[in-house]
Amino acid sequence: MIAPRRGPLVLMYHGVGRRSAEEDFFNLFVSPDRLRRQLTALLRRGWTPLTLDAYLHRTVPRRSVLLTFDDGYQAMVDEGLPVLRELKVPATVFVLSGLLGGRSRWMAEMPDEPLVDAEGVAALARAGLDVECHGWDHSGLAAADPTTLSRNVEDAARALRDLTGRRPRAFAYPYGEHDARARRAVAEAGFEVAFSTHHGGGRYAVPRVDVNSTDTDTTFRIKTLRSYPAMRRITGRVPALRPALHAMIGRAERN
Numbered sequence: 001m002i003a004p005r006r007g008p009l010v011l012m013y014h015g016v017g018r019r020s021a022e023e024d025f026f027n028l029f030v031s032p033d034r035l036r037r038q039l040t041a042l043l044r045r046g047w048t049p050l051t052l053d054a055y056l057h058r059t060v061p062r063r064s065v066l067l068t069f070d071d072g073y074q075a076m077v078d079e080g081l082p083v084l085r086e087l088k089v090p091a092t093v094f095v096l097s098g099l100l101g102g103r104s105r106w107m108a109e110m111p112d113e114p115l116v117d118a119e120g121v122a123a124l125a126r127a128g129l130d131v132e133c134h135g136w137d138h139s140g141l142a143a144a145d146p147t148t149l150s151r152n153v154e155d156a157a158r159a160l161r162d163l164t165g166r167r168p169r170a171f172a173y174p175y176g177e178h179d180a181r182a183r184r185a186v187a188e189a190g191f192e193v194a195f196s197t198h199h200g201g202g203r204y205a206v207p208r209v210d211v212n213s214t215d216t217d218t219t220f221r222i223k224t225l226r227s228y229p230a231m232r233r234i235t236g237r238v239p240a241l242r243p244a245l246h247a248m249i250g251r252a253e254r255n
Ligand SMILES: [Zn+2]
Pocket: 070, 071, 134, 138, 174, 175
């Protein structure tokens, strides 16, 4: 028996923007319209979106959700932020301290995307979003050498603090990759929480639920269920189940 999710739902988005399948090989970009639709559905069903502070330090309602956006694409400022402001929904954005103003060159399969610069970070923070740490340069941190680890954890945290005037409190592992040394480095650098992707456990590897451009209204709703992580693990063990499930509930068209 796999236990259902405990604690708030943590959704993991990446980019917000309209992209073609060629521009977005990994289905990372959700269009602003779809984001609006998903957040409106959450609010209508009684979900409370949390600030990072509420997530970390307050007693929160049962249906609470932390919205996270990885990588810090410039499109987050241009296309994501207007939707969040319109709906007055807080969110946490994970940026790469060493690539501010750079491009997402870690994905060879798709054209790289511009990343926020210092002004973009300031714009997100001014809008009330929590700007937190995704490392230095998107290096995977499982089995990382000590130099890579300290640059992506300590140096990345320090650079972000110098920029925002506030120590980052949350870390998101690039690719969701972590091991005991990476988790220890993150804890020792003073982070209060760290997020993985699907797998994890404990304060320094909190699993998240991925939302991407293939999600329909139905799959999005299924992903908010407490039983979803367990369902995902079961379909992962029986590979034939997942395509069958997708055939049943559909796959979104890009809009
Ligand atoms: Zn990332």
